[in-house]
Amino acid sequence: MCLALGLVSPILGETFTFPTANKFLLTPEREADFFTATSGKPWSSGTYGCVRSEGWQLHEGLDIKCLERDDRGEPIDPVMASAEGFVEYANRNPALSNYGNYVILKHRIDGLEVFSLYAHLSLVCEDLAKGDLIRKGDVIGIMGRTSNTQESISLARAHVHFEVALQLNERFPEWHEKNFPDQRNDHDRWNGQNFIGVDPSVLLRASPQAGMEFSLRRYLRxxxxxxxxxxxxxxxxxxxxxxxxxxxxxxxxxxxxxxxxxxxxxxxxxxxxxxxxxxxxxxxxxxxxxxxxxxxxxxxxxxxxxxxxxxxxxxxxxxxxxxxxxxx
Ligand SMILES: [Zn+2]
Structure with missing residues (x-):
């Protein structure tokens, strides 16, 4: 499954592309086919922002719906690199994170260091290792339902949690050790607390079809x-x-x-x-x-x-x- 599909020839103005084959975000009125809602809530609960607990809980990424399932109904969508970059971190021990198995890639876009994160994978590609150069569209894993939260992700809610984020401080492990000496930090500086996400749907919508040159810096500023x-x-x-x-x-x-x-x-x-x-x-x-x-x-x-x-x-x-x- 883990073959490089490598979509080369980067298109002017394009930054991030869809991490799975699901592109319903671009089709008007089809949001419910793109976002996975939390149970009993509308599709907006799968978007980025103050969308949970009556607006008081931040969801830092997009929950993107599964399109393909095996005989048992398990998700099997390949998950692909959203932009060219380097493997920064791969967690293959799902019990250690509410992200389950997850991958973080590091990109340099518009002069800014930005990270993409792909969570709840059933499988992280075996040969994926820190420092590997990954091209946009390369398969990095398979969609799954892994997480260490008490309530597991149901078959119906199978999704990839996709984030685009900036890293607060490379010295996170020292800071954490100083401030929370009794708490474990299993993920070094790739702990979720050390990242601040932006809305990936804005980046995904800034597609080349729109004919505009997207600037990440302008978007952030x-x-x-x-x-x-x-x-x-x-x-x-x-x-x-x-x-x-x-x-x-x-x-x-x-x-x-x-x-x-x-x-x-x-x-x-x-x-x-x-x-x-x-x-x-x-x-x-x-x-x-x-x-x-x-x-x-x-x-x-x-x-x-x-x-x-x-x-x-x-x-x-x-x-x-x-x-x-x-x-x-
Ligand atoms: Zn999520």
Whole structure:
């Protein structure tokens, strides 16, 4: 099954392609044939975003429906690399993750390091190893229902969980060990907590048929802002990994940098970073919440990185943890 189908000749403007043969996302009114819903809920519960628990729970990827089954009804859709990249991680011990068997590929697109993740596989291709170059369309595994959650994925809900994400900090294992010494981390820096997903359906819809040149950087920079946070730090991994998200500031160019202002989206993705000069900031707390977009907080509450106490906005413990990991 694990043969390279390798769709070569990358098309201008194309970034990611569908990880299975299911492309119903592109057919109007056929969303229910593309997304796998959670039980008793509409297809939208299989999309990315604040789509679960009445909007309070984030689903960080797409649950893409199975098209092919064997005699026992088990899913057998080949799962393919959504873009050219390198194998970053393959978990072949499904008991160790709610993702079950999963693969992470690393891509460089539009000058940005971005990862794709394929979860609940029944099988990860045997010869797949860290560092392998994978072309778009190469088969990396077979759709399945693996997961270590108490409630298993039913036959009816067979799907691949597909994410496109940015990595918060390559030093995640050290950060985790320091902050959660009693908790296991079985997946090194490929722990789900270390990734922040964006909506893959936007990337999949930006297909070459649309005739437009898609820019991942433009897409990221165009996220709706939930809040702005100032951190009095001048060197952390995100700055080096996502240099293209930094906006130039003539004042800090002239005076030097004393900290960074981060624009975060509802999920906590730092999609724009502005260096700030000493004359532009208040030297106080190491992490300062500067502004809040309440309309976005109301529209997408599931990131849970902010709350309001006695009329005053503050970062939640989750929000503080995110900034701490980002700047560790
Ligand atoms: Zn999912």
């Amino acid at each position: 165009g996220q709706t802002e939930l809040c702005r946070v100032l951190v009095l730090e001048t060197d952390f991994p995100w700055l080096r990994q996502y240099t293209r998200l930094i906006r130039r500031n003539p004042v800090s160019d002239a005076e030097g940098v004393a900290g960074y202002e981060l624009a975060l989206n509802f999920a906590g993705l730092p999609f724009e970073l502005i260096p700030r000069a000493p004359s532009e900031i208040d030297f106080g707390e190491r992490v300062q919440l500067l502004t809040v977009n309440k309309a976005e907080k109301d529209a997408n509450p599931c990131g849970r990185i902010l709350n309001q106490e006695e009329g005053k906005w503050r970062l939640t413990n989750k929000g503080m943890r995110l900034i701490d990991l980002l700047t560790y």
